[in-house]
Amino acid sequence: MSNTDISNPTIGSGSKKINTNILAHGLREYGLLCALLIIVVFFQIATDNVLLQPLNLTNLILQNGYIVIMALGMLMVIVCGQIDLSVGSVVGFTGAMAASLMVTHEMSFIPAMILCILAGAVIGAIQGYWVAYWAVPSFIVTLAGMLVFRGLTLISLDGQSVGPFEDSFTIISTGFIPDFFGLESLHVTSLLLGIVVSVAFFVIELHQRKQAVRHGIDNGSMTMFVVKNLVLSAVIIVFSYLLASSRGMPTVLIIMGILVALYTFIMNRTTIGRRIYAVGGNAKAAKLSGINTERVIFFSFVNMGILAAFAGLLFAARLNSATPSGGYGFELDVIAACFIGGASASGGVGKVFAVVIGAFIMGVMNNGMSILGIGVDYQQVIKGLVLLGAVLIDVYTKNKA
Amino acid sequence: METILEMRGIKKSFGHVQALSHVDMVVKAGEIHAICGENGAGKSTLMKVLSGVYPHGSFDGQILYQGEVQKFSNIHDSEQRGIIIIHQELALVPMLSITENIFLGNEQSKFGVIDWNSSYNKTKQMLAKVGLLDSPDTLISDLGVGKQQLVEIAKALSKQVKLLILDEPTASLNDNDSDRLLTLLLELKSQGVTSIIISHKLNEISRVADSITIIRDGASVDYLNCRTEEVSEDRIIKAMVGRDMEDRYPKRSPKIGEVLFEVKDWCVDHPNHAAREVIKGISLHARKGEIVGIAGLMGSGRTELAMSIFGKSYGKNIRGTVSIHGKAIDVSTVRKAIDNGLAYVTEDRKGYGLLLDESIRKNTPLANLSGISNHLVTNEHQETNIAKEFRNKLRIRSADVEQHTGNLSGGNQQKVVISKWLFTAPDVLILDEPTRGVDVGAKYEIYTIIDQVAQEGKCIVMISSEMPELLGMCDRIYVMNEGKIVGEFLAKDASQEAIMRSIMKNGEN
Numbered sequence: 001m002s003n004t005d006i007s008n009p010t011i012g013s014g015s016k017k018i019n020t021n022i023l024a025h026g027l028r029e030y031g032l033l034c035a036l037l038i039i040v041v042f043f044q045i046a047t048d049n050v051l052l053q054p055l056n057l058t059n060l061i062l063q064n065g066y067i068v069i070m071a072l073g074m075l076m077v078i079v080c081g082q083i084d085l086s087v088g089s090v091v092g093f094t095g096a097m098a099a100s101l102m103v104t105h106e107m108s109f110i111p112a113m114i115l116c117i118l119a120g121a122v123i124g125a126i127q128g129y130w131v132a133y134w135a136v137p138s139f140i141v142t143l144a145g146m147l148v149f150r151g152l153t154l155i156s157l158d159g160q161s162v163g164p165f166e167d168s169f170t171i172i173s174t175g176f177i178p179d180f181f182g183l184e185s186l187h188v189t190s191l192l193l194g195i196v197v198s199v200a201f202f203v204i205e206l207h208q209r210k211q212a213v214r215h216g217i218d219n220g221s222m223t224m225f226v227v228k229n230l231v232l233s234a235v236i237i238v239f240s241y242l243l244a245s246s247r248g249m250p251t252v253l254i255i256m257g258i259l260v261a262l263y264t265f266i267m268n269r270t271t272i273g274r275r276i277y278a279v280g281g282n283a284k285a286a287k288l289s290g291i292n293t294e295r296v297i298f299f300s301f302v303n304m305g306i307l308a309a310f311a312g313l314l315f316a317a318r319l320n321s322a323t324p325s326g327g328y329g330f331e332l333d334v335i336a337a338c339f340i341g342g343a344s345a346s347g348g349v350g351k352v353f354a355v356v357i358g359a360f361i362m363g364v365m366n367n368g369m370s371i372l373g374i375g376v377d378y379q380q381v382i383k384g385l386v387l388l389g390a391v392l393i394d395v396y397t398k399n400k401a
Numbered sequence: 402m403e404t405i406l407e408m409r410g411i412k413k414s415f416g417h418v419q420a421l422s423h424v425d426m427v428v429k430a431g432e433i434h435a436i437c438g439e440n441g442a443g444k445s446t447l448m449k450v451l452s453g454v455y456p457h458g459s460f461d462g463q464i465l466y467q468g469e470v471q472k473f474s475n476i477h478d479s480e481q482r483g484i485i486i487i488h489q490e491l492a493l494v495p496m497l498s499i500t501e502n503i504f505l506g507n508e509q510s511k512f513g514v515i516d517w518n519s520s521y522n523k524t525k526q527m528l529a530k531v532g533l534l535d536s537p538d539t540l541i542s543d544l545g546v547g548k549q550q551l552v553e554i555a556k557a558l559s560k561q562v563k564l565l566i567l568d569e570p571t572a573s574l575n576d577n578d579s580d581r582l583l584t585l586l587l588e589l590k591s592q593g594v595t596s597i598i599i600s601h602k603l604n605e606i607s608r609v610a611d612s613i614t615i616i617r618d619g620a621s622v623d624y625l626n627c628r629t630e631e632v633s634e635d636r637i638i639k640a641m642v643g644r645d646m647e648d649r650y651p652k653r654s655p656k657i658g659e660v661l662f663e664v665k666d667w668c669v670d671h672p673n674h675a676a677r678e679v680i681k682g683i684s685l686h687a688r689k690g691e692i693v694g695i696a697g698l699m700g701s702g703r704t705e706l707a708m709s710i711f712g713k714s715y716g717k718n719i720r721g722t723v724s725i726h727g728k729a730i731d732v733s734t735v736r737k738a739i740d741n742g743l744a745y746v747t748e749d750r751k752g753y754g755l756l757l758d759e760s761i762r763k764n765t766p767l768a769n770l771s772g773i774s775n776h777l778v779t780n781e782h783q784e785t786n787i788a789k790e791f792r793n794k795l796r797i798r799s800a801d802v803e804q805h806t807g808n809l810s811g812g813n814q815q816k817v818v819i820s821k822w823l824f825t826a827p828d829v830l831i832l833d834e835p836t837r838g839v840d841v842g843a844k845y846e847i848y849t850i851i852d853q854v855a856q857e858g859k860c861i862v863m864i865s866s867e868m869p870e871l872l873g874m875c876d877r878i879y880v881m882n883e884g885k886i887v888g889e890f891l892a893k894d895a896s897q898e899a900i901m902r903s904i905m906k907n908g909e910n
Contacts, residue, residue, distance in 0.1 A: 211781065211782060215782070215785045215786075215789075269778055269779055269781075270774070270777045270778055270779060271770040271771070271774045271777050271778075271779055272777060273779075274763070274767075274770055274779060275770070277756075277759070277763075278756055278759075278767060281756040281757070281758055281759055282752075282753075282755065282756050282757065284752055284753045285752075285753050285754055285755055285756060285767075286756075286767070287714070287735065288711075288712075288714060288735060288745065288747060288753050288754070289735070289739075289767040289768040289821065290712070290734075290735045290736040290738075290739045290740075290768050291736075291767075292734075292736065348756070348758055348759075349758065
């Protein structure tokens with residue numbers, strides 16, 4: 001007996017929905033990129049072209065490198081349906097620990113860095129243990145962590161700034177990649193690297209698109225695709241040219257680039273990423289599918305701890321000292337970057353690329369407003385409104401779809 | 402008989418999707434009127450139109466109630482006129498008492514101060530009317546679903562209900578509670594309350610309904626008057642699906658082999674009350690190619706048995722052995738259970754089965770990620786092919802494999818869950834209420850899939866509350882009651898009466 005002739009009214013509505021879904025998702029990412037471009041153009045004009053001056057560009061990267069790096073870990077935590085409020089304090093604490101080891105106890109920088117990162121992992125493990133295996137809400141556990149590690153920072157620094165560090169340590173945060181060509185006016189290696197990255201990016205995108213087309217997956221129009229990638233390549237090349245015309249690419253940019261690529265790969269192309277999205281999307285279904293949901297949540301916190309410690313080292317190296325207020329309020333910037341990038345507070349949704357853009361939107365605004373001499377008071381108001389606006393747009397498009 | 406409600410030419414669309422294309426409905430005063438239709442036919446949409454959830458102007462057509470044209474702009478308007486709707490998902494606040502819930506938004510107050518004595522006494526009267534003996538101070542969370550349903554009705558009575566609408570009121574009730582609810586409806590009818598009931602359970606409809614409107618694909622296609630003609634279940638089904646259903650179950654030719662799956666002396670304690678044993682020493686087995694049913698009332702421990710076997714996902718202090726091919730296997734975690742050849746299709750596919758915000762493609766390999774990956778790196782090419790293969794094989798109706806499972810109908814969602822488990826290549830497939838919330842046409846397809854899997858030499862354990870389904874599909878049926886096996890029948894010797902009798906006989910002891 002044939003049943004295929006039963007008309008099923010939900011098919012029609014279903015296919016409608018998926019089309020608008022793809023549209024909404026596509027628009028989201030393009031929209032975010034456009035928002036970043038608009039903000040950059042706005043501040044470029046408002047600051048009389050100071051924003052994109054090579055020197056300021058370098059500054060922008062140095063200021064935001066650690067936010068981007070922590071946002072990668074925070075994305076995992078948020079996709080798991082959790083939150084980590086302690087990262088700012090962990091940044092301060094690992095900075096203090098680095099100062100204590102390297103300055104006070106004169107330990108050499110490599111073992112000291114390893115110890116600090118291990119400490120970050122342990123901090124993440126402790127917090128993750130309560131959240132994952134005892135089901136204590138992460139908001140509470142990490143709020144406690146935020147207080148504890150800020151307090152420990154103050155205790156270990158005795159309320160004083162400690163520094164300076166040896167040069168071989170500070171160079172990870174303030175150094176630039178070497179140039180192998182030796183031209184006076186242009187840092188050729190940086191420019192070449194920029195071109196290589198933009199070409200590689202294009203090739204990967206094209207490959208993925210081909211795969212998608214072969215499987216009959218609609219990925220939007222070809223024109224849209226080409227325009228998007230041309231704009232992106234142009235931006236990367238211009239960006240690296242600007243940097244090359246000054247001192248070249250900062251080391252932090254390279255570290256950041258490698259980490260972003262690595263986490264994109266983990267989240268999109270590995271079973272680890274799949275499990276993280278599954279746990280956040282429906283923990284009960286994930287558990288009944290044989291996924292060790294506790295372990296996934298636990299490791300997302302360990303990972304966050306490691307990245308926060310690493311960011312703490314970069315931050316201390318940049319300031320060339322550990323300060324009691326180091327990392328104060330960073331958790332808010334990091335979490336805001338994730339939500340501006342479209343991560344869902346209830347878990348299961350969020351993309352690495354979008355979160356990186358989200359971090360830069362925050363970063364450019366911070367930097368631009370500082371150049372304009374807008375007070376910290378107004379800066380906070382504006383940043384808060386941008387965060388709310390970004391999430392409102394998200395909610396609006398979701399309800400429409 | 403006087404007409405209380407008439408809906409004429411109701412049309413409602415969402416964007417380009419026509420949810421209701423043309424519905425006419427007449428309800429007489431003082432009767433119980435049933436609305437039948439497959440999932441997605443538009444029954445709930447129609448009730449939302451009636452109750453003002455979709456305000457006047459957002460749909461075409463006319464609503465005549467008590468002889469007047471009505472233009473409700475929200476639920477409050479319709480409640481004012483005595484039309485009360487009780488949704489499938491109950492709208493009670495679990496941590497508040499019965500009294501607080503009944504007068505929620507309608508508090509008995511003087512100058513803003515709540516008069517608790519009056520509230521208490523009125524609640525008591527309402528509860529007496531619906532036959533609920535619990536104290537008005539009882540928290541909703543301490544009541545079972547059946548009693549919660551009665552509280553909802555008491556709440557409706559407190560609002561001077563004239564037309565009571567119940568959307569699938571018995572879907573989550575066991576037979577006793579369902580029976581009680583239907584009796585109450587008949588009683589309210591004798592007091593002059595008109596009811597509209599939406600239900601999938603045809604036996605209930607034929608018991609209480611005075612007239613039936615059948616809805617198919619957003620249009621009313623038939624009106625059956627149960628007072629003047631004999632209305633059989635087959636007659637209703639025929640109108641619902643628009644053709645005859647000669648056979649509700651596929652013809653099977655089972656090839657039954659040696660014993661494949663065996664559970665021995667299985668005991669499980671309640672996860673919160675250590676002293677309470679939920680499963681009391683169950684032993685059962687299933688052979689290769691065999692479909693074994695587990696019958697029993699809701700609450701008899703069937704789901705608890707399955708979940709405790711499947712990776713100890715339920716209960717504490719679990720004792721007993723599970724073996725496959727005569728060898729005891731480790732089922733201490735879900736992963737181990739899966740690796741040892743078990744698969745469990747949950748009764749609650751939205752809560753425990755699917756990632757609703759993810760695509761069919763990403764849901765399919767969820768229980769067997771290593772099947773689409775190489776050293777942790779996933780292969781989306783392979784994944785897409787596998788998802789497509791199952792989509793074709795199980796005839797999942799969707800735009801493509803990228804469609805989110807949240808947008809699929811119940812039957813298609815269930816097929817995605819089954820795909821997920823078939824991709825783990827299990828020896829034993831445990832199905833818990835496999836056709837719950839699935840419409841008649843898709844049910845047949847799911848039965849066909851189950852039969853095919855059995856044909857491939859796997860063994861199937863099928864838990865169901867629908868006895869005709871067990872009798873139609875199974876080779877052998879165990880009967881469970883209060884955590885014990887109380888009967889075992891070969892399907893050819895079994896009947897609904899025999900199964901019920903073995904449950905009842907056990908209950909007497």
